[in-house]
Amino acid sequence: MPVSDQAFVTLATNDIYCQGALVLGQSLRNQRATRKLVVLITPQVSSLLRVILTKVFDEVIEVNLIDSADYIHLAFLKRPELGVTLTKLHCWTLTHYSKCVFLDADTLVLSNIDELFDRTEFSAAPDPGWPDCFNSGVFVFQPSLETHGLLLQHATNHGSFDGADQGLLNSFFSSWSTADIHKHLPFIYNLSSNTAYTYSPAFKRFGSSVKVVHFLGPTKPWNYKYNSQMGSVLEEGSGLANQHQTSFLNLWWKIYQHSILPLYGSFRDEEERASPGHSAGIGEPYAKPAVGSSQPWPADGPSEQTMVTDDTPPSPKGCHLEDTVGWPELETSAGVRCDPLSPPYPQCADSSGTQTTSQPTDKGEGGPSVEILGPSQEPPVDVTGDPSPQDALEVDLAMSVFEISIEEKVKESSPEEERRKWEEGRIDYMGKDAFARIQEKLDRFLQ
Numbered sequence: 001m002p003v004s005d006q007a008f009v010t011l012a013t014n015d016i017y018c019q020g021a022l023v024l025g026q027s028l029r030n031q032r033a034t035r036k037l038v039v040l041i042t043p044q045v046s047s048l049l050r051v052i053l054t055k056v057f058d059e060v061i062e063v064n065l066i067d068s069a070d071y072i073h074l075a076f077l078k079r080p081e082l083g084v085t086l087t088k089l090h091c092w093t094l095t096h097y098s099k100c101v102f103l104d105a106d107t108l109v110l111s112n113i114d115e116l117f118d119r120t121e122f123s124a125a126p127d128p129g130w131p132d133c134f135n136s137g138v139f140v141f142q143p144s145l146e147t148h149g150l151l152l153q154h155a156t157n158h159g160s161f162d163g164a165d166q167g168l169l170n171s172f173f174s175s176w177s178t179a180d181i182h183k184h185l186p187f188i189y190n191l192s193s194n195t196a197y198t199y200s201p202a203f204k205r206f207g208s209s210v211k212v213v214h215f216l217g218p219t220k221p222w223n224y225k226y227n228s229q230m231g232s233v234l235e236e237g238s239g240l241a242n243q244h245q246t247s248f249l250n251l252w253w254k255i256y257q258h259s260i261l262p263l264y265g266s267f268r269d270e271e272e273r274a275s276p277g278h279s280a281g282i283g284e285p286y287a288k289p290a291v292g293s294s295q296p297w298p299a300d301g302p303s304e305q306t307m308v309t310d311d312t313p314p315s316p317k318g319c320h321l322e323d324t325v326g327w328p329e330l331e332t333s334a335g336v337r338c339d340p341l342s343p344p345y346p347q348c349a350d351s352s353g354t355q356t357t358s359q360p361t362d363k364g365e366g367g368p369s370v371e372i373l374g375p376s377q378e379p380p381v382d383v384t385g386d387p388s389p390q391d392a393l394e395v396d397l398a399m400s401v402f403e404i405s406i407e408e409k410v411k412e413s414s415p416e417e418e419r420r421k422w423e424e425g426r427i428d429y430m431g432k433d434a435f436a437r438i439q440e441k442l443d444r445f446l447q
């Protein structure tokens with residue numbers, strides 16, 4: 001029985017984490033989740049990924065850090081590393097839901113977990129590194145503007161002992177470890193995939209009942225290369241902790257290959273239907289194999305030259321879907337590059353004001369309505385000071401019949417993009433727009 005006032009919620013602040021969110025969303029659908037699926041995104045997420053996300057999620061909601069009070073801006077300008085943390089806290093603003101389960105974008109759902117909605121705020125599973133703390137990758141919460149405000153206040157007053165959301169939430173919900181055992185989720189709802197368990201009999205006994213796997217830590221599933229024919233990640237030099245980790249990674253990639261990659265293909269087909277003969281990106285240089293790719297291009301695959309024509313208009317809206325003519329073996333093959341700084345597609349030109357935009361959906365059952373909520377009325381101000389290259393992460397999918405990889409490319413902003421960012425109020429206070437740098441530029445100009 002679908003429950004429409006409850007939701008599974010995740011977060012993706014860039015195109016790379018979107019790949020994780022897509023697999024997570026699909027894994028929830030595969031397990032017949034009966035609640036709405038919501039993804040929170042930030043302005044850095046590209047127009048292409050916004051469209052792809054609407055094919056898996058019921059709601060794609062853009063949040064930014066503007067709507068907190070000014071004292072938060074001031075406090076966080078001194079603590080830019082807390083930017084992503086603040087973003088996760090935005091889940092408490094989803095007050096059109098009565099209860100939600102938050103899942104990190106690097107989690108994977110292996111069985112139905114609807115029973116988590118029987119729990120109350122704040123329920124979470126122990127952190128494997130320090131079990132008196134909970135891990136903030138999976139938790140049950142109740143949206144409330146009041147709680148959201150208190151959390152921000154707490155962040156301002158106390159910061160976070162680990163510099164991120166897990167420390168902050170643990171000190172805010174500090175009675176978690178002692179007050180109510182019902183708020184301790186069993187470990188099977190948040191099993192870290194890469195831990196070499198010191199209590200291996202327990203893993204033997206309970207491992208098969210795992211419901212949610214969490215790829216916690218610096219290396220995420222999308223950092224591996226995947227051999228699509230063998231159905232296995234390439235382990236060479238990867239330092240994989242154990243066999244379980246390998247099978248969880250393979251599962252992640254299987255969903256990515258079979259359910260997520262085709263979404264890029266269907267987007268390309270929609271583009272083609274909308275504008276016959278001008279399939280987006282034909283004529284763009286073909287995506288090169290991933291740097292360091294261990295597999296050669298197949299001998300009968302297209303050469304780069306055969307893919308290049310020179311009289312096709314540039315693909316629209318800053319997104320490039322590179323055609324894969326001549327690659328019948330791999331139905332889903334697509335080289336995708338997208339410009340994270342381009343305005344939202346299809347409302348490309350207008351990214352101002354709060355918008356609620358219905359998007360077509362192919363999620364079945366008549367399709368739940370899908371909304372992209374635009375940024376707030378005020379110009380977005382990136383209180384993180386825009387210091388990290390993650391702000392401009394670009395996805396580059398490289399595919400052959402053998403191997404798939406998701407490359408992270410840091411995009412250099414063009415002067416026009418820089419100007420637009422400045423005009424939109426996305427000012428890099430810590431980096432290139434810092435007063436010292438501006439002063440240097442002025443000095444050079446005046447000399």
Ligand SMILES: O=c1ccn([C@@H]2O[C@H](COP(=O)(O)OP(=O)(O)O[C@H]3O[C@H](CO)[C@@H](O)[C@H](O)[C@H]3O)[C@@H](O)[C@H]2O)c(=O)[nH]1
Pocket residue numbers: 010011012013014017084088103104105106107135136137138162164165166167215216217218390
């Ligand atoms: O650039 C980023 C980084 C993170 N996230 C989101 O934030 C989550 C947490 O980041 P992650 O890289 O998954 O952190 P973990 O490796 O899981 O590390 C731990 O530490 C984090 C910081 O305290 C907690 O958020 C996690 O829940 C906890 O498991 C991700 O899953 C995403 O949903 C982004 O969208 N963009």
Ligand SMILES: [Mn+2]
Pocket residue numbers: 104105106107137214215216217
């Ligand atoms: Mn995580």
